[in-house]
Structure formats: C-alpha cells, structure tokens
Amino acid sequence: MTLIDLANPSKFLSLTARVLPWLAAATAIVLAIGLYQSAAAPDDYQQGATVKIMFIHVPNAWLSMLVWGVMSLAALGTLVWRHPLADVAAKAAAPIGAAFTFLALVTGALWGRPMWGTYWEWDARLTSVLILFLMYLGLIALWRAVEDPSRAARAGAVLTLVGAINLPIIKFSVDWWNTLHQPASVMRLGGPTLDRAFLVPLLVMAAAFSLLFVTLLLAAMRNEILRRRLRSLQMMQARAFSSEVDTGSHEGNAPKPKFGAA
Amino acid sequence: MMSLGPYASFIVTSYALVTAVVLILIIAIAIDYRSLRQRLRELDQSGITRRSGRSAADLR
C-alpha cells in the first residue's frame, strides 16, 4: 500500500473502514493504561498531586505542535504533489488541532493557578501556545470563508506553510520578550530531568493522545470525502433539475429527463 | 480512592474538561458522518448516480 494507492478516495474509504475499529480499540487500551499509570504515579515533592495535570497537559501541548506539522506536510502535498487527499487531511486536521491547543491552554491555566497563584501568567510557553491557538482559528476561518474546496485548499496550504516557518520565529521572540519581562515568582518543572516515575506515564499518555489524533483525523477525513461527494452529487442534481425546467418550458410535455452524470 | 491534596478541584476539572472536549470531538464527527450518509442515501434513492455509476452511499 503506497501513497499513490491512497490517492483514490474510494480506496481510502474502504481501507479506513477496515483500519478504524482497530485504531479506536488501540487508542482506548493505551489511554486506559496511561490513565491507570498516571493515577498510580507518586506525588511530586514540590507540586503535590497537581503534577497529575501534567499527564494530560503535556501530551495536548505536544499534539498542538505535531498537528501543525502534519498540516504542513499535507500543505506540501497539496502544493507540490497535488495529492488529492492532502487538502482533505489538512482541512480535517485543523479543528482537531485547535481543540488540542485549547485543551493545552486550559489545562495549563488550571495547573498554573495552584502553582503560580494565577490562572494566566505571560509565560513564554503559555503565550506561544496562545498565539498558535489564534493561528489555528485564523486557518479555520480561512477554510470556512471560501466555498470552493480546492481554492480554499491552496490558500490554506500557503498559510499553513507560512505559519510553519513563522512559528519558530514567534516562539523565539516570545522567549526573548519573556526573559525581558520575567517575573521572579515563576516556578518551573525540572525540564528534561524528569523522574522515571513521571516520565513513563507521560510517554504512555502522549502515545494514547497521538493514537487518538490519528483515529479522529481518519474519521474526519472520511467525513470530508463524503461531504465533497455529496456536494458534487447535489450540483449534478441541480443541473439535472435546471435542464428539466428548461426542456419543460420549451417543449411543453417533454419526456422526463434521465438523471445521471454528464 | 487516592488523595489529590488541596488542589483536587483543579485536577478533577482539568481531567473533566479534557474528557468533555474529546467526547465533543468524537460525537461531532460521528453525527456529521451519520447525517452525510443519510443525505447520500437519500440522493441515491432519488436516482442521482455518480459518474462511476456506483452507489454514493456505498463505501467499499
């Protein structure tokens, strides 16, 4: 099975119909393991039980960036290879990515309240995720502003790639801006030196959320393909109807025209 | 039941929120899928066929 084979939407639909139940089951199993492990994880000596928020906050934050990466690949697929499923993937991924980003923001705020004493800190990471969220919303607005799917796809692909180039620059500048205005009270987690007792559940949860993303993405892509099929069929119907009205007015009792493809 | 310390409400709220948003995503996609299938089937019954001649609601 190669990428070329997947270019046929019908083949994609039949393949995903077979794969999706297995993916959903795998997601549920890994998520259950991750939840069990994060419940069993010990309390942090500094943060107490609030460290449990990390197990859902960090995977969501990772995914918020990973989804933009996937969308950038899809954008390349749209612009360079004209892969017919690439824009379907990009369009389906955007709302899911926005949802994950939203979750990363909200869980970050809920984690910050006990740790920093405030829901919102203009911390570099929180701020960059907020900007990422704004860009997701802008991209979704762009998709929704245009009716013609292929036109919207190309515009969205350009914007996604520009965002992919700009996001590191924005991240860097926000970091820089933050060190300029750094408040003294911000407490940080140990960074890369995370204890194994926290690292293992975190990685399992990250795997679970990634599986969840793939499952949701495939399901949303199926919907998008069906929506396009519906759109073209409705156009066909409208065309058939208008020709019926045309011939009807010209010839009086014209035979009922056959519906079908032109 | 494990003890969640003094900030239990924050932990529970964040887990509940994540559950809620993920469920909303799943349900929205499922409802979307069902309504699309339904409309495709209706079009199929009214005699509109795809260019390939196959049924639109047939996903195989």
Added chain:
Amino acid sequence: MTVLAALIRRDIRIAVRVGGGALIGVLFFLTVVVLMPFAVGPDLALLTRLGPAILWLGALLASLLTLDRLFMADHEDGSLDLIVMSRTPLELACATKALAHWIAAGLPLIGATPVLGLLLNLDTRSTAAVALTLLAGTPALTFTGMIGAALAVTLHRGGLLLAVLVLPLSIPVLIFGVAASQAAIAGQSFGAPFSILCAVSLVSFVIGPFAAAACLRHGLD
C-alpha cells in the same frame, strides 16, 4: 528592470492620488495616537513610558488598514492578471509592489512619528529611536502583510479575515520594535533587539514575496 521601475512608479502614483489611500493611513495613525491619552489619561509621565508602544501599535494598525488595497485594486481593474501573466517573475513583481506600497504608505508614518512623539512627551533621542525602529520594522509588516493581502484577493474576502491572519504573524516585529525603542530610551543595549528586528525584516523579505506569489499563482484562475 525597467518593468519593475515602471511598476513602482505606477503604484506610488496611484497611491498618492484620489482613492489611493496612502494618506488615509497616516491620518489613521494620527487619530489612533491622539485617542490614546483619552483612554489612559493625560498623564505625561505615563504617556512617556507607553509612548513607543503606542506609536508601534498605531503604525501596526495603520499599515494593516492600507494593506487591503495592495492587490485588490489591481484585481478589480484586471491589471493583476497582466502582472501574473507577464514574463517578469511573479515573486519579483510582488516584492516590487510591496516596496512601492511601503514607500507610499509606510514612509509617511515614519515622517509623522516626530510630531506624534512631541504629543506623547518623548524627547528627541526616544523619538529618533522609535523612528529608526519603525524604519527597520514597517517593511517587515508590509511584506508579511502582503501574504494576507494575496490570500484575501484570491478568496475575494478582504478586511477582517486579513487582519485575523496577519496580526499573529507580526508579533515578532512588534516585540523587537518596541524592545529596541525601550532599550534606547532606558539607555540599555540597543544593538541586540535592533539587529534581531532587522533580521526579522530580512526574513520577511524572502518569505513574503514567495508566499504571496504562490497564492496568486494558485489562487487566480
């Protein structure tokens, strides 16, 4: 080369004539800055402290306001199609159009800065710093904004969509522009933020024309 020179001359000439909108940008800039004391109060010390930020925000919004016209007018009268079809590389033509737009709409903003600095109680040194950072930063605003303008013209939707798409991309320019002016006022190192601001501008010179040209090429049919 003469083609590009002709394009610059034409765009500037259109911009300064009736309906061009270059001067509306300056007027908007002036109005926004004049409105600020009504919002924060006529406290001169506070206005001095906020001065660079106010001037930068005003310039950002003013450049956003005029961006709509960058491709839209040419699209309406059909000359954009000629530019796309011509033998000049579209990327170069886009860069030229952005340059012309900056000369017509961006330079007057910098010219208005000393007057507005006076209103905000900034001294000569601070005003010069803000003007210098605006000189280095507003081209970046125009060149990144051009991407939004190209998207808007291919989608036949301008206005709000353009603002929503372009504003997040202009955050680095805003951060380093304001930081450099504040550093100059506070007597800290002006070089570091200012050189990063110049770097951001240079990056936008590369990304902007290519992205805008890709948009126009794929989007207009």
